[in-house]
Amino acid sequence: MTGAREGEPVVSAQGLTKTYGALSAVDHVDLEVGAGDVYGLLGPNGAGKTTFMRMLFGLIRPDSGEISVSGVPVQPEPRRALAEVAGFVEAPRFYPYLSGRKNLELLGRLDGGLRPQRINEVLEVVDLFDRRDSRVREYSYGMVQRLGVAAALMRDPRLLVLDEPTNGLDPAGIRDMRNLIHRLVDTGLTILLSSHHMVEVDEICTRVAIMRRGRLAYDGPITELRAQAGRATRHLDTTDNHVAVEVCRGFAGVEHVQLDGPQIVFDADEATVERLSRELVHAGLGIHRLHAPTSALETLFFRLTEGGTGTPTDEEAAA
Amino acid sequence: MTTTSAATTRTPITTARTTAGAGTVFGVELRKLLGQTRTRVVATVLLVAPWIFILLVLHQDQLPLETLYGRYLKTTGFATPMVVLVTATQWLFPLIAAFISGDIFSSEDNYGTYKTILTRSVSRRAVFWGKVTAALVATVGLVIAIGASALIAGLVAVGDQPFITVGNLEVPSTAHAIGMVAESWLSVLPPLIGFASIAMCVSVLTRNSVLGVVVPVVIGLVFQMYMFLNAWDTVRHALLNWPMNAWRGLLDDPSYAEPFLRGLVVSAIYTAVALTIAYVVFHRRDIQEG
Amino acid sequence: MRHLRKVLATTVALGAVVVGASACTPDTTRGRVENDVPATFAHAYALSEQLQGHRPVTPDVTSTECHSSVNTKQDSQPGSWGCDLSYTVDGKKKDVSLLVLIDQLGCYQASNTDNRNAMITDASTGAQLPDPKVGFDGCFDVYDNRTNTSNR
Numbered sequence: 117m118t119g120a121r122e123g124e125p126v127v128s129a130q131g132l133t134k135t136y137g138a139l140s141a142v143d144h145v146d147l148e149v150g151a152g153d154v155y156g157l158l159g160p161n162g163a164g165k166t167t168f169m170r171m172l173f174g175l176i177r178p179d180s181g182e183i184s185v186s187g188v189p190v191q192p193e194p195r196r197a198l199a200e201v202a203g204f205v206e207a208p209r210f211y212p213y214l215s216g217r218k219n220l221e222l223l224g225r226l227d228g229g230l231r232p233q234r235i236n237e238v239l240e241v242v243d244l245f246d247r248r249d250s251r252v253r254e255y256s257y258g259m260v261q262r263l264g265v266a267a268a269l270m271r272d273p274r275l276l277v278l279d280e281p282t283n284g285l286d287p288a289g290i291r292d293m294r295n296l297i298h299r300l301v302d303t304g305l306t307i308l309l310s311s312h313h314m315v316e317v318d319e320i321c322t323r324v325a326i327m328r329r330g331r332l333a334y335d336g337p338i339t340e341l342r343a344q345a346g347r348a349t350r351h352l353d354t355t356d357n358h359v360a361v362e363v364c365r366g367f368a369g370v371e372h373v374q375l376d377g378p379q380i381v382f383d384a385d386e387a388t389v390e391r392l393s394r395e396l397v398h399a400g401l402g403i404h405r406l407h408a409p410t411s412a413l414e415t416l417f418f419r420l421t422e423g424g425t426g427t428p429t430d431e432e433a434a435a
Numbered sequence: 436m437t438t439t440s441a442a443t444t445r446t447p448i449t450t451a452r453t454t455a456g457a458g459t460v461f462g463v464e465l466r467k468l469l470g471q472t473r474t475r476v477v478a479t480v481l482l483v484a485p486w487i488f489i490l491l492v493l494h495q496d497q498l499p500l501e502t503l504y505g506r507y508l509k510t511t512g513f514a515t516p517m518v519v520l521v522t523a524t525q526w527l528f529p530l531i532a533a534f535i536s537g538d539i540f541s542s543e544d545n546y547g548t549y550k551t552i553l554t555r556s557v558s559r560r561a562v563f564w565g566k567v568t569a570a571l572v573a574t575v576g577l578v579i580a581i582g583a584s585a586l587i588a589g590l591v592a593v594g595d596q597p598f599i600t601v602g603n604l605e606v607p608s609t610a611h612a613i614g615m616v617a618e619s620w621l622s623v624l625p626p627l628i629g630f631a632s633i634a635m636c637v638s639v640l641t642r643n644s645v646l647g648v649v650v651p652v653v654i655g656l657v658f659q660m661y662m663f664l665n666a667w668d669t670v671r672h673a674l675l676n677w678p679m680n681a682w683r684g685l686l687d688d689p690s691y692a693e694p695f696l697r698g699l700v701v702s703a704i705y706t707a708v709a710l711t712i713a714y715v716v717f718h719r720r721d722i723q724e725g
Numbered sequence: 726m727r728h729l730r731k732v733l734a735t736t737v738a739l740g741a742v743v744v745g746a747s748a749c750t751p752d753t754t755r756g757r758v759e760n761d762v763p764a765t766f767a768h769a770y771a772l773s774e775q776l777q778g779h780r781p782v783t784p785d786v787t788s789t790e791c792h793s794s795v796n797t798k799q800d801s802q803p804g805s806w807g808c809d810l811s812y813t814v815d816g817k818k819k820d821v822s823l824l825v826l827i828d829q830l831g832c833y834q835a836s837n838t839d840n841r842n843a844m845i846t847d848a849s850t851g852a853q854l855p856d857p858k859v860g861f862d863g864c865f866d867v868y869d870n871r872t873n874t875s876n877r
Contacts, residue, residue, distance in 0.1 A: 173554050176721035195558050196453050202554070207549035214470050222463045226455045226555035267551070498855065503832060503862050506855050510776065510847065596849065599830075601864050603768035603857060605775060662829055665802055668752040668867070671829060680830050683864040688768065693868040 124187050125208035126151050126275050126306050131181035134167050141167040143330035144181065148322070149275075149308055154301050155337070165310040168327070169205045169279050172308075174198060178211065185275065190270065203277030203308075207284065208264025211412035212253035216244055216263050219252060223267050223382070232271060238266040255305050258289030265296060275298045275306045282316060311335040314414040318342075326420050333420040341413060347371065347383040349415045354380075355402040363399050367392050380406070383415065440495045445683035455557040460565020461572070464539065468573050477534065478577055484587035489515045503683070505603070509723035513591025513598040516582055520619060523581070524679040528623060529630045529655030531577055536570040537616050537647030540717070546641040549722045563717050567635060567710065574631045575624055580622035586613070602688030619682035622695055628676040630655060632709035633675075639713040641725075678702055752769045753827050754777040755791055755800035756871030762808050762825060762835060765863035770814070778848030784814040791825065801874040803827045808835070832864040 127149035134142045149155045152408075157165050165245045170176045171183055174194030183190050186195035210219040217220050217235060224230040239245040242262035251262065262280060269277055281297065282290045297320055302308060311317050317324055317338070324341055325333040334341060354360040361380050362371045369388035384392065389406070396403060410418070457510040468474050471697045492498070492508050499505035504517035517597060543549045597605040598612030630651060632682040638647035671677055678698020763786035769833075775781040790813040795804035803852040811818065824841075827833040836860035845856045 170550075170721075170723065173550070175550055175553060175725060195556060198554070204554070207551055208549075209551050211467060211470070211546060211548060213472065214467070218470070222466060223551065225459055225463050226552055226557045228455050228459070228556055271555070285648055312482065500855065500860065502832065503864075506857070506862070509850075510854055594850075599772065601862070602765055603772050603861055603863065605772060659847050663825065665804070665829070668750070668829075671752075679832075680832075682865060683830070683832060686865055687866075688764070691866040691869070693866065698866070 124151075125149060125151070127155075127185055127308060128187075129168070129182070129183040132168065132171060132178050132183050133180045134164075134171060136164075140164075140330040142178070142299040145229060145330075145332055147325055147332065147335060149306065151306055152304060154307045154321045155309065155321050156194065156321035156324040157308065157327065158308075158314065158317055158324055158352075158417060158421075162310055163312075163327040163421065164330040166206055166279055167326055167330075169277060169308075169310060170279065173201075173203075173205060174203065183301035190248070200271070200274040201277060201345075202271035202273035202275075203279070204264040204268060205277075205279045208260060208267065210252045210260065210267075210405065213251060214248045215251055216255065216259075216266075217248040219263070220267060222271060223366065224270060227271055228296050234270060234295060238269045241269060242266040243292070243357065249401075256289075258285045258292070259313075261285060261289070261293065263294070265293075268323050269300075273305070275308065276300065277308045279310045280312065281309065282311070282313070315411065318411070326417060328421045341416065344416060347385050347388075347415065348411055349381060349383055350389060350406065350408050352380040352382070353378060353405040354396060355404070357398065360401050361403070363396055364392065366394060437540045455555070455561060457561045457564040457568065460557060460561050462511040462615075464566050464569030465573065468535070468569065469541075474535070474573075478580070480682060481577065481581050482584045485515060485519050485581070486588040486592070488519065489585075489588050491640070493592060504599075507599050508549075509593065509714070511596040511598055512589035512591070512593035513586070513595075515593065515618055516585035516616050517619065519581070519585040519622070520682070523578075524623060524718065525659060526652075526655065528578065528627050528679065529675075530652055532574050532627055532630035533579065533634040533648045533651035535574045536631040537638050537649075537651055538644045539566050539570045540635060540638040540713075540720065541642050541644040544724060545644050547673040547724060549724070552721060559718055563714055567632075567713075571628055571631055578624070578627060584614070593704055596707060598686050601683050601686045604688045615686055618685055622685060623679050625699050626675045626705075629675045629702040629705035629709070631708040632713075636709035636713040639717050652659070672697065673701060677704055736757075737873060739858070747781070750872055751801040751865035751874065752829070752831055753793075753801055753803050754872050754874045756873035757792070757865045757867070757869060758791045758806060758808070758825065758827070758833075759789045760831075760869075760871050761863055762791060762823065762867035763810055763812075765820070765861060766810060766823070766835065766858070769857040769861035772855050773845060776847050776849075776854065776857070777845050784812040784819075785812055786812040787818075799874040803829050804831075830864070832862065834860070836863050838858040863867040 121251040125166040127147070129145050132142055132145045133140070145168065157168065159165050167176070171178050172190065174190045174197070177191055184198040185201055190197045207300060214222070217239065220235045220238070224235065236245060242265050244259060244262055244266060247255070247259065252263070255263065265278070265281070273337050278297070282293045283295060294316065297309070301320060309317070309321065321338055322338065323333070324338050325332055348406070352360060352364070357375060357380055360376050361373060364370050364380060364382050369384055371383045372381070392408060393403065439641050442608060488509070499506055499518065502518055503521050504514045506517060507514040543552070553559065597607050597643055598615060599605055600615070606615060633654060634651040637650045640649060641650070655676070658676045661674060662676050678695070678701055681695035681698040684694045765782050767786055771781045771783040789808060791800070791806055791808040793800045793802055793804065796802040796816040804827060806827055808825050810821050810823065812821070813819070822838045823835045824838050825833050825835045840859050843856040843859045844853050846852070847854050856866050
């Protein structure tokens with residue numbers, strides 16, 4: 117990074133606050149992203165992730181606090197601070213009446229010029245080279261998303277910021293985008309990635325911050341979060357759920373047991389579930405279904421962001 | 436997704452990144468303007484219109500006597516650009532200024548692309564002045580091109596007979612005549628820039644492409660309506676439509692420049708106020724959309 | 726925003742001063758009309774002769790009297806005006822009455838009240854044209870010092 121000193125965090129936010137009327141979009145957030153981190157910023161919609169990223173890019177000004185990149189405050193020197201930062205906030209946007217290549221050419225000029233060959237290179241990386249001369253209005257959502265990554269890579273950034281890069285993509289698009297991010301991670305880039313999918317962050321990131329209503333609910337290595345997560349929420353359906361509920365309640369390591377309509381919901385780790393299933397069979401119960409709709413990390417995520425039982429809604433589970 | 440390793444072949448950055456200035460933004464904005472089909476279509480129509488106009492006039496008996504220079508349309512080819520100028524100053528020039536400049540800021544809101552350009556190596560100041568310069572150059576360029584097209588149309592269709600001044604004197608020299616036509620067209624540029632600045636100001640304030648075009652046109656029409664009223668003359672002199680007509684003094688016998696010089700001041704005030712408001716608002720705004 | 730308010734306030738104040746300082750002087754005055762119409766008539770007369778292939782002769786306008794038909798209290802204001810001109814051409818004394826329609830820009834269309842539709846033949850092209858000396862356009866300087874609006 118330009119002006120970066122050894123050991124200095126790439127991104128450093130201190131007391132960062134942005135309010136809109138009575139709503140605190142970002143509320144006194146302290147956060148550090150180290151060089152080489154693949155940093156996940158997690159939170160449900162409206163948690164403040166995008167507002168944080170817009171402040172990082174200098175698109176909106178914080179009400180108080182400061183955010184700096186490599187020691188250079190974004191305000192009042194966004195150009196100097198962001199010299200080697202690239203990425204996009206929410207869905208990337210381009211001029212629909214121009215081709216993908218023409219869009220990248222114009223953006224390259226705004227970066228002070230670049231080799232034409234570089235445009236072809238980044239279009240190859242995101243698999244858009246064959247569609248380079250099609251107008252952006254003819255691109256699918258996933259293609260625009262990938263063009264956003266190409267536009268970011270064109271700057272040869274040291275820090276890549278991606279705001280919910282798989283949002284709105286179909287399963288194939290999600291797979292392609294995740295593969296692309298994995299390859300970028302391998303290049304040693306520092307990446308700040310926001311998402312509301314715990315699985316995505318768990319798969320890619322080394323550090324994670326979880327935001328809830330503008331505040332940080334967790335900030336630390338993903339390994340620590342996994343250790344904290346422990347038990348996942350399980351859904352159980354047996355031949356007699358009333359008997360099964362009693363078995364579960366008396367079983368060591370099983371917590372938060374409740375009969376929820378046609379199924380039993382409880383929290384337990386893998387080893388406990390294994391022992392419990394044997395016990396249920398031993399009690400003469402047939403097991404129709406026993407599964408974890410969310411991972412342990414997701415359960416913790418829902419607890420941290422919703423302050424509830426950790427049981428996701430069907431919609432969240434599907435996500 | 437391709438499995439090439441181009442992402443891993445990142446070019447080492449050996450020098451600090453160059454920051455793009457207003458000049459670069461100017462070039463980018465001009466390319467964007469020319470890349471829009473609607474701009475090319477409207478420009479083509481406006482450039483062809485004087486040719487159709489003079490050909491229609493030549494094929495009818497009546498002349499538009501109520502328009503200054505209308506009675507000389509068949510006498511000299513130099514009357515064609517003058518009649519086009521008289522007509523255009525009433526509503527076409529404000530419309531052209533609004534069409535090009537009223538969209539140049541709000542189109543970024545419309546496409547959600549402010550975040551795309553403001554996350555590159557370019558400052559807001561450079562983006563603002565680059566856009567302003569591009570809009571003004573495009574507006575002025577289009578108006579000059581229409582004038583040139585009308586002049587060529589007149590000379591081809593009617594001929595290069597001596598130009599006749601506003602004071603009804605003949606100008607035998609063709610070069611002098613071309614100079615006078617050019618002078619009259621160039622004299623409308625300051626108020627044209629004033630209208631373009633209002634359009635840009637509205638574009639920044641409303642963030643809406645439709646309003647950015649419509650509001651300046653409505654302002655121009657309100658000004659024009661006041662011009663027709665027998666109301667306070669001094670108020671009329673403070674309206675942007677007034678200096679649009681200052682060329683009449685420059686082409687009179689004897690010529691007088693005071694309307695043009697006062698018009699310069701009026702146009703400068705409109706331009707300065709509109710661009711100052713636009714700059715302050717643009718520089719301070721949060722980019723939350725897109 | 727304080728800076729913006731200052732700019733706006735200064736502009737409004739300047740505008741008010743300019744408007745207030747010169748609000749009393751009308752653009753269209755008898756002095757300006759009587760100065761411009763005869764000069765433009767003389768040019769149009771010469772142009773008419775020239776277009777017809779005659780020797781271009783410029784009449785000598787000896788007297789001009791113009792009055793507003795709209796503002797009967799004083800000779801000012803755009804609209805319909807009547808101008809009576811006396812001139813000599815080739816030693817002959819002639820009179821002409823012109824109807825002068827003045828617009829808010831200080832420009833006008835003048836036409837001979839007796840013979841406003843006369844046509845001439847352009848000697849160079851052979852085209853039929855409206856005769857400039859019976860119908861012509863002109864403009865006067867609304868900032869000059871001929872502010873006389875006296876009536877009759």
